[in-house]
Each structure stands twice: as structure tokens, then as C-alpha cells.
Amino acid sequence: MNLLLDSHLTAFRDEVRSFLQQHLPASLRLGQYQTASVYPEPKITGPWQQALQRQGWLVPLWPKEWGGTGWTPIQRFIFETECALAGAPLVHPMGVRLVGPVILKFGTDEQKQHYLPRILSSQDYWCQGFSEPGAGSDLASLKLRAESDEENYVLNGSKIWTTNAHHANRMFALVRTSNEGRRQDGISFLVIDMQSPGVTVRPIRTIGGDHELNEVFFDNVRVPRSNLIGQENRGWDCAKYLLEFERGAGIFSPRLRSQLKRVGDALSERIADGMALGVDLPVRFGEITADLDTFEMLELKVLGSLSPGETPGPLSSVLKLRASRMKQAVAELGIEVLGSESMRWHAGSSRLEDDERAVPALVQDYLNSRAFTIFGGASEIQLGIIAKTVVGL
Numbered sequence: 021m022n023l024l025l026d027s028h029l030t031a032f033r034d035e036v037r038s039f040l041q042q043h044l045p046a047s048l049r050l051g052q053y054q055t056a057s058v059y060p061e062p063k064i065t066g067p068w069q070q071a072l073q074r075q076g077w078l079v080p081l082w083p084k085e086w087g088g089t090g091w092t093p094i095q096r097f098i099f100e101t102e103c104a105l106a107g108a109p110l111v112h113p114m115g116v117r118l119v120g121p122v123i124l125k126f127g128t129d130e131q132k133q134h135y136l137p138r139i140l141s142s143q144d145y146w147c148q149g150f151s152e153p154g155a156g157s158d159l160a161s162l163k164l165r166a167e168s169d170e171e172n173y174v175l176n177g178s179k180i181w182t183t184n185a186h187h188a189n190r191m192f193a194l195v196r197t198s199n200e201g202r203r204q205d206g207i208s209f210l211v212i213d214m215q216s217p218g219v220t221v222r223p224i225r226t227i228g229g230d231h232e233l234n235e236v237f238f239d240n241v242r243v244p245r246s247n248l249i250g251q252e253n254r255g256w257d258c259a260k261y262l263l264e265f266e267r268g269a270g271i272f273s274p275r276l277r278s279q280l281k282r283v284g285d286a287l288s289e290r291i292a293d294g295m296a297l298g299v300d301l302p303v304r305f306g307e308i309t310a311d312l313d314t315f316e317m318l319e320l321k322v323l324g325s326l327s328p329g330e331t332p333g334p335l336s337s338v339l340k341l342r343a344s345r346m347k348q349a350v351a352e353l354g355i356e357v358l359g360s361e362s363m364r365w366h367a368g369s370s371r372l373e374d375d376e377r378a379v380p381a382l383v384q385d386y387l388n389s390r391a392f393t394i395f396g397g398a399s400e401i402q403l404g405i406i407a408k409t410v411v412g413l
């Protein structure tokens with residue numbers, strides 16, 4: 021979509037373009053290009069986040085005194101669009117977009133001074149310990165026990181589906197500190213040092229063959245009481261606030277657009293080569309393009325109604341639901357257009373060593389895209405939220 025940009029926004033877009041030309045090396049573009057799992061590995065996100073931080077652009081949603089840019093939502097959209105067009109790596113959201121805002125809202129001054137600079141410098145790499153066996157959609161049923169003495173909480177239990185726990189040195193986690201009253205009222209939000217004695221991380225291979233997910237076990241793990249964020253037994257407030265950022269603070273359409281463009285280019289090449297593709301694929305390409313145009317307009321409308329730093333509230337669920345379904349539709353079309361050629365890149369190859377001509381991991385991307393309608397809250401859960409809070413049923 022062509023936004024009608026005034027001179028101020030055109031100058032901003034040009035500034036972003038020139039930054040990307042100067043600071044985005046081919047190796048990082050290639051790393052993102054060939055990433056089929058949800059986020060690139062730390063060896064790709066780390067240097068990119070440091071470059072953004074040097075420029076003062078890493079945490080647009082944070083308040084200015086903590087490094088925020090003060091950008092309007094439309095400036096954020098322009099920034100994301102230019103990053104997608106240039107093929108820049110995705111920023112790893114766990115510190116910057118998830119726990120950072122929670123610490124800013126619920127943390128003590130001491131916690132802010134300690135953790136926020138370490139997020140900005142990428143010194144800490146975070147993972148999210150919410151889901152447990154038996155507590156995914158029904159998160160409030162979580163059981164990881166945290167019993168407290170004067171100085172520590174002592175943790176016993178496990179978490180599951182923990183993205184990149186094997187890279188992380190910190191986890192933010194929801195733990196059970198009480199069994200009294202409503203289930204939500206006995207949950208607390210803790211920061212855990214992943215190097216603590218008693219923490220064990222075990223890999224789970226995804227359907228696409230990647231090691232991205234993990235189980236994490238806690239066996240008498242001692243966590244200082246000073247690692248509690250917010251009040252004891254009020255962790256549910258932190259969780260709800262964080263989930264709004266997880267579902268709604270991202271800008272999805274620019275990345276979907278560049279992925280769809282790649283599929284469109286491949287489709288045009290095949291038609292030009294005289295391949296007999298039938299009409300179904302071009303028609304589906306047209307339908308997805310129209311859907312994406314509508315989604316982009318919705319995203320812009322929602323963004324346009326927000327003040328700097330604000331998230332879209334319950335509308336996050338509408339954006340998350342639409343974006344995840346479209347991600348799957350684009351990945352599926354890509355596989356069908358490329359046919360057997362989509363198998364060329366395989367999981368074992370070493371990403372950064374491959375050359376620019378390598379095709380992205382389309383099969384893995386397709387397989388991993390199945391997870392988009394599950395993580396961050398499954399589609400059925402988003403539909404329930406939309407029914408209650410947006411439609412008012």
C-alpha cells in the first residue's frame with residue numbers, strides 16, 4: 021500500500037532507509053531470510069539489536085526517558101515496512117516487547133535500574149515461562165509451586181513450550197504462591213536466573229525439525245524474593261498486561277507483504293516460463309492480496325487511533341487472529357507455487373555460511389506456520405475474547 025506521506029514522514033522514511041543501507045549487513049539479512057522458525061537465533065538478533073540500540077531505535081514503545089523513540093504509530097509502521105523491505109532480522113520480543121513493559125509498569129526503581137539497561141544492551145536474553153503441561157489456554161490453572169521463606173522462593177514443577185529457553189539466561193515466569201481463593205489470585209510474576217542450580221532445560225523438536233521449543237524443569241530452585249515483580253499473588257495483572265503486548269504490539273502486515281511478494285514473484289516467473297499452473301493459484305494469490313490489503317488498512321486504522329506507546333487493548337485479538345491465519349495462507353500458497361523446488365533448502369544446513377542464492381526454508385516455514393494460530397493464545401481463545409470484548413456477546 022502507498023501511504024500518502026507528508027514531507028515530515030517522507031524525511032523519516034528516508035532516514036530509516038539510509039540507516040538500513042549503512043547498518044544492515046548481508047549476513048544478517050541472509051540469517052533472517054533463511055529463518056523458518058518464529059525468531060532468528062541470538063547470533064542474528066543480537067548484533068542487529070545492538071545496531072538499533074546505538075541508533076536509539078530498539079524500543080519504540082518504551083517511554084523516552086528509558087530509550088523510547090516517541091514515534092507515532094504511523095512512524096512505527098513506516099519503520100517496520102522499511103525493515104521488512106530490507107529483510108532486517110526480527111527483534112527478539114521477550115525482553116524488548118514483553119518483560120520490558122511489565123518491569124516499566126510494575127517494577128520497583130531498583131528493578132528498573134537493574135534489568136532495563138541489560139535489555140537495551142542485549143546483555144540478557146529472556147524466555148517466557150507461562151505455559152505448563154495442563155495450563156496453556158487455561159493459564160490460571162498453572163501449578164509451578166513457589167514456597168517462600170524469608171529470603172527466597174523455592175520452585176518445584178515445570179514449564180513447557182518455552183521458546184529459546186536453551187539460549188536464555190533469564191526467564192520471566194508465572195508461579196503459584198497460593199492456593200487460596202480464585203485461581204488467578206494465587207499467581208505471582210518472578211524473574212528466574214536460568215543458571216540457578218536445579219533448572220534443567222530439555223529440547224522439543226518442532227514439526228519443522230528446528231530446536232526452538234523446550235521443557236524447563238525446576239527442582240528446589242531458589243529465587244531471591246527481590247526477583248518478584250509487582251505484588252505477591254498479583255501476577256495475573258502483570259500477565260494480562262504482558263499478553264496485550266504479545267498479541268497486539270507487533271506490526272504484522274509489512275512482513276506478510278514481503279513474504280507474499282516473494283510468492284507472487286515466483287508465481288509470475290512460472291507463468292512467464294509457460295508452466296501449466298491452472299487458474300487456482302493466481303486466483304488464490306489475488307484473494308490473499310485482497311485480504312492483506314484489508315488487514316493492512318485495519319492495522320493502520322487501529323495504529324492511527326493510538327497514542328505513542330499505547331497498545332490496542334482487546335483489538336489485539338482481532339489483529340493476532342487475522343495475521344496468524346494469513347501467515348498460514350501465504351506459507352501454504354508458497355509451497356504450492358514452488359512445488360518440489362520448495363524442498364531444496366533443508367534443516368541441517370548452516371545458515372550464515374550459505375550463500376545469497378539459497379532459497380529460504382519454505383517447507384519448514386510452512387510446517388512452523390501451523391504454530392502461529394496456537395502460540396500467544398490459540399485462535400479459539402482469541403475468538404472468545406473478540407466475542408466478549410469487541411462484539412459484546
Ligand SMILES: Cc1cc2nc3c(=O)[nH]c(=O)nc-3n(C[C@H](O)[C@H](O)[C@H](O)COP(=O)(O)OP(=O)(O)OC[C@H]3O[C@@H](n4cnc5c(N)ncnc54)[C@H](O)[C@@H]3O)c2cc1C
Pocket residue numbers: 058147148149150151152154155156157158180181182183184233391394395396397398399400401404
Ligand atoms: C511455537 C510455539 C511457541 C510457544 N512459545 C511459548 C513460550 O515461549 N512460552 C510459553 O509460556 N508458552 C509458549 N507456547 C505455548 C502456547 O502459549 C500454548 O501452546 C497455547 O496457549 C495453547 O495451550 P496448549 O498447548 O496447552 O493447548 P490447549 O489449551 O490444551 O488447547 C488445545 C485446543 O483446545 C482449544 N481450546 C482450549 N480452550 C478452549 C476454550 N475455552 N474454548 C474453545 N477452544 C478451546 C484450543 O484453542 C486448542 O485448539 C508456545 C507454543 C508454540 C506452538
